[in-house]
Amino acid sequence: xxxxxxxxxxxxxxxxxxxxxxxxxxxxxxxxxxxxxxxxxxxxxxxxxxxxxxxxxxxxxxxxxxxxxxxxxxxxxxxxxxxxxxxxxxxxxxxxxxxxxxxxxxx
Amino acid sequence: xxxxxxxxxxxxxxxxxxxxxxxxxxxxxxxxxxxxxxxxxxxxxxxxxxxxxxxxxxxxxxxxxxxxxxxxxxxxxxxxxxxxxxxxxxxxxxxxxxxxxxxxxxxxxxxxxxxxxxxxxxxxxxxxxxxxxxxxxxxxxxxxxxxxxxxxxxxxxxxxxxxxxxxxxxxxxxxxxxxxxxxxxxxxxxxxxxxxxxxxxxxxxxxxxxxxxxxxxxxxxxxxxxxxxxxxxxxxxxxxxxxxxxxxxxxxxxxxxx
Numbered sequence: 001x002x003x004x005x006x007x008x009x010x011x012x013x014x015x016x017x018x019x020x021x022x023x024x025x026x027x028x029x030x031x032x033x034x035x036x037x038x039x040x041x042x043x044x045x046x047x048x049x050x051x052x053x054x055x056x057x058x059x060x061x062x063x064x065x066x067x068x069x070x071x072x073x074x075x076x077x078x079x080x081x082x083x084x085x086x087x088x089x090x091x092x093x094x095x096x097x098x099x100x101x102x103x104x105x106x107x
Numbered sequence: 108x109x110x111x112x113x114x115x116x117x118x119x120x121x122x123x124x125x126x127x128x129x130x131x132x133x134x135x136x137x138x139x140x141x142x143x144x145x146x147x148x149x150x151x152x153x154x155x156x157x158x159x160x161x162x163x164x165x166x167x168x169x170x171x172x173x174x175x176x177x178x179x180x181x182x183x184x185x186x187x188x189x190x191x192x193x194x195x196x197x198x199x200x201x202x203x204x205x206x207x208x209x210x211x212x213x214x215x216x217x218x219x220x221x222x223x224x225x226x227x228x229x230x231x232x233x234x235x236x237x238x239x240x241x242x243x244x245x246x247x248x249x250x251x252x253x254x255x256x257x258x259x260x261x262x263x264x265x266x267x268x269x270x271x272x273x274x275x276x277x278x279x280x281x282x283x284x285x286x287x288x289x290x291x292x293x294x295x296x297x298x299x300x301x302x303x304x305x306x307x308x309x310x311x312x313x314x315x316x317x318x319x320x321x322x323x324x325x326x327x328x329x330x331x332x333x334x335x336x337x338x339x340x341x342x343x344x345x346x347x348x349x350x351x352x353x354x355x356x357x358x359x360x361x362x363x364x365x
Contacts, residue, residue, distance in 0.1 A: 025259045026228045056227045057188065060149050061138035062332060064260045064294045065227055086335060086364065088152035088185070 027055060027068060027104070034103055043099035050093070051100025058087040058097075068104045076101050138183075139332045141292035143341040143358040144304050144324075145264045148232035148255035150222045151185030158182055159362040165353035173204035175353075177213075183362075193218040198242070214242025226255040226262075246273045260294040262302075283311040292330065300330040304341050323347045324356065335364035 028034070030052055035045035043051070059065055062083075071079060077098060084094045138151050143161075151157065161179035166172075177200045183193040195216040202208060218238040226232025236251035247270060254265045270284040286309065292302030303326070310320040324343035331338055344355045 025257065056225055057149065058152055060227060060257060061152060062337075063139070063297055064257055064262060067259075088155045 025065075027052060027065065027100075030100070034107065037103065037107055043096065043103070047096050048100050048103055051096035051098070054087075054089065054093050054097050055100055058089060058093075059083070062086060068101055071105075073102055073105045076105065138362075139330065139337040140339045140360050140362065141262055141300050141302065141330050142264060142290045142304055142328060143339050143360050144306050144343065145266050145288045145290040146220070146234070146236060146251065146253045147262070147264055148222060148224075148226050148234040148253050150189055150191040150220055150234065151183055153185045153187050155185040156182065156365045157184075157362050158365055159360055161358065161360050163356060163358040165356040167351065167353045169350060169354075171204075171351045173202060175200055175202045181218075189222040191220050193220075195240070198240075212243060214240050214245050214247070216240035216247075220253075226257045231256055244275055244278065246278055247271065262290075262292045262294075262300075264288075264290045264292075281313060283314045285309045285311075290328070292328065298332050302328050302330075304328050304343065306343060320349055320352070321347060322349050322352050326355075337362050 030045060030048040032045070035048055056065065080089075080094060080098050080101070089097065138147075138149065138155075138157070140159075141147065159179075159181040161177070161181065163177040163179075165175045165177070167174075177198065179198050180196045181193050182196060183191060185191050195214070195218070197215055198213040199210060200213055201210050216238055218236065220234050220236045222232070222234045224231065224233045232255040234253040234255075236249075236253055238247075238249040238251075240247040240249070249268060249270045251266055251268045256263050266286075266288045268284075268286045268288075270286075272282050272284065274280045274282075286307060288304065288306045290302060290304040292300045294300045306322075306324040308320075308322040308324075310322075312320075323346040325346050326341060326343035328339060328341035330340075338359065338361045340357065340359045342355065342357045345352060
């Protein structure tokens, strides 16, 4: 019972810690501002939202999520092309992920 | 000694592997495991199919010493963005103890995982898990709560598992087991992660609390992934002193996207 209490306390600390730190690790949400900046160049707001949803769910099936700034805007299309098959992304989903990443990268 | 039922299972396994290879060009990888004694909250991409082979070696020393090697062949399929189904085609094992040694078929199973929240953007990623296992004089129901949080390259995971097992000729021997597992994995480079896993088991023979057995295992893990395959290995040592339980166990999972 004591061990269980220790583990429960560890989980509570984890959740508590997480509440302060999540925003620094999670990729930014799609805002109207981001969509405006990306409109025409990278995609509409619905596409960017789909891209973010896919980015935070499909990519983590194989690896942790890289910071968008860790690769240049020129590198991202090749990287996403390489991994689209593994993540089972359809062409439109691949475009949505790329649109979201490039909208952030070129902001 | 190989039991006839094991021969039958191997034949069925061979047939299923041929079917899977025929489908191979249509589908892709299911997902990489960073742990072997814990499940992660994210589920496989819809339409993805993966074959996972598990090997677990357990060794106990002392009066009741034994070696046992368990094998599992699992097919994992992503049904939707949040739901995946797995089939354990065959669980079989080799055991070597003072009384006998040999191979035997154990069971087959179906496993369902439903993801509720995302470990990156939500406060905690949560999934629920259900499994039904049936085999030679064995019936087992298992449910699991899976929690996970990703902090950049660090993954923290927690599993709470409740199992009900019926064994024996008329499935009259029953026991319950509650276990919890905690794991941390750090991605040191894109293809490699290292971490630690902790497994804490409470076994209740006949569901009686006064006869419960408690085991604590802890040890390191390493995971390597490349293209459409991965391999993850965990070595656990028993931190308690429970007789008839393994002193250490090593589990390897090799997964390949089909």
